[in-house]
Amino acid sequence: MLNAKIPATVITGFLGAGKTTMIRNLLQNAKGKRIALIINEFGDLGVDGDVLKGCGIDTCTEDDIVELNNGCICCTVADDFIPTMEKLLERENRPDHIIIETSGLALPQPLVAAFNWPEIKTQVTVDGVITVIDAAAVSEGRFAHDHDKLDAQRAADEELDHESPLEELFEDQIRAADMIVLNKSDLIDADRLEAVKAIVQSQTDRALKIVSAKHGELPIEVLLGLGSATEGEIENRKSHHEIHHADGHEHDHDEFESFVVETGEIADTEKFIAGLKAIIAAHDVLRLKGFCAVPGKPIRLVVQAVGQRIETYFDRAWQAGETPSSRLVVIGLHDLDQAAIAAEIKAAV
Numbered sequence: 001m002l003n004a005k006i007p008a009t010v011i012t013g014f015l016g017a018g019k020t021t022m023i024r025n026l027l028q029n030a031k032g033k034r035i036a037l038i039i040n041e042f043g044d045l046g047v048d049g050d051v052l053k054g055c056g057i058d059t060c061t062e063d064d065i066v067e068l069n070n071g072c073i074c075c076t077v078a079d080d081f082i083p084t085m086e087k088l089l090e091r092e093n094r095p096d097h098i099i100i101e102t103s104g105l106a107l108p109q110p111l112v113a114a115f116n117w118p119e120i121k122t123q124v125t126v127d128g129v130i131t132v133i134d135a136a137a138v139s140e141g142r143f144a145h146d147h148d149k150l151d152a153q154r155a156a157d158e159e160l161d162h163e164s165p166l167e168e169l170f171e172d173q174i175r176a177a178d179m180i181v182l183n184k185s186d187l188i189d190a191d192r193l194e195a196v197k198a199i200v201q202s203q204t205d206r207a208l209k210i211v212s213a214k215h216g217e218l219p220i221e222v223l224l225g226l227g228s229a230t231e232g233e234i235e236n237r238k239s240h241h242e243i244h245h246a247d248g249h250e251h252d253h254d255e256f257e258s259f260v261v262e263t264g265e266i267a268d269t270e271k272f273i274a275g276l277k278a279i280i281a282a283h284d285v286l287r288l289k290g291f292c293a294v295p296g297k298p299i300r301l302v303v304q305a306v307g308q309r310i311e312t313y314f315d316r317a318w319q320a321g322e323t324p325s326s327r328l329v330v331i332g333l334h335d336l337d338q339a340a341i342a343a344e345i346k347a348a349v
């Protein structure tokens with residue numbers, strides 16, 4: 001159809017839920033569909049974009065991947081997102097579908113609302129908001145109320161008017177969804193998965209479309225083509241922040257912080273992983289990821305940690321002009337002891 005709006009899918013979900021993994025799978029099964037990707041990440045190291053660029057899929061070249069790393073996309077809509085979309089729409093070779101991966105800390109609501117801006121509304125529609133959930137983490141109670149921690153936060157900040165930041169984000173990302181993917185279903189049994197489903201559904205009165213997946217493996221027909229036009233609905237799916245600050249008070253991500261640690265080559269991966277596990281537990285690190293150099297290996301080692309689960313694999317050769325190095329981004333709640341964590345990671349190498 002001439003002048004049909006381009007569908008855009010927003011993929012959201014907490015840190016490490018499996019958004020990038022799901023997108024990689026989608027791109028590998030795109031069936032010729034030309035997909036443009038906008039990737040937003042928390043932290044100064046573009047790991048997600050780099051992982052996807054490393055997967056060499058014809059229908060998604062490096063030009064089709066745009067990284068927005070100036071902060072969470074929900075806070076940089078006007079400065080970053082809208083101009084990026086405009087540039088994408090000016091291209092001669094327009095994409096068939098646009099996929100936007102938000103950072104794990106983003107509120108999807110302001111992003112979806114941006115599709116009502118006149119510059120965008122006439123050309124693009126939100127096909128759907130897909131929220132990826134780490135079903136194992138939910139089952140372990142990671143997003144449930146931690147009363148002690150919350151009381152301590154309240155004692156430190158009398159104006160704290162909300163639940164724990166993790167719990168709030170969990171709820172807000174679910175409230176915005178057209179579809180929920182209960183990911184990492186390989187890590188829990190069927191009963192626990194059912195229990196997670198019930199927890200997720202209890203976050204909203206709307207009946208949610210919920211599917212489960214391992215490594216985000218779902219057919220493209222399930223994920224794309226929902227035809228939700230969510231931009232017209234988003235007013236009814238307000239986030240905690242929008243409800244508490246109807247006066248336009250700025251949203252920020254002060255509750256979370258990230259920093260990058262540069263360290264030496266990893267001679268013994270197993271020892272390093274054991275060291276990282278201890279550091280993650282001791283400092284309550286939520287997410288750690290990056291690329292490392294291994295002595296004598298021409299390829300880089302990807303390190304991915306979500307809580308105590310750590311995965312490593314080699315993805316691609318170090319390229320000409322790249323100096324093999326080890327750089328990891330560490331993300332956690334505010335007040336991480338950055339100096340101690342950096343020193344401990346360096347000592348674990």
Ligand SMILES: Nc1nc2c(ncn2[C@@H]2O[C@H](COP(=O)(O)OP(=O)(O)OP(=O)(O)O)[C@@H](O)[C@H]2O)c(=O)[nH]1
Nearest residue numbers: 014015016017018019020021104184214215304311
């Ligand atoms: N066991 C298991 N691991 C998974 C699954 N999906 C993703 N992972 C792993 O979980 C880790 C995080 O996956 P990502 O896809 O990078 O998660 P993300 O949501 O993009 O992470 P951020 O962008 O940092 O928020 C990686 O080590 C993945 O391999 C799954 O279904 N099962």
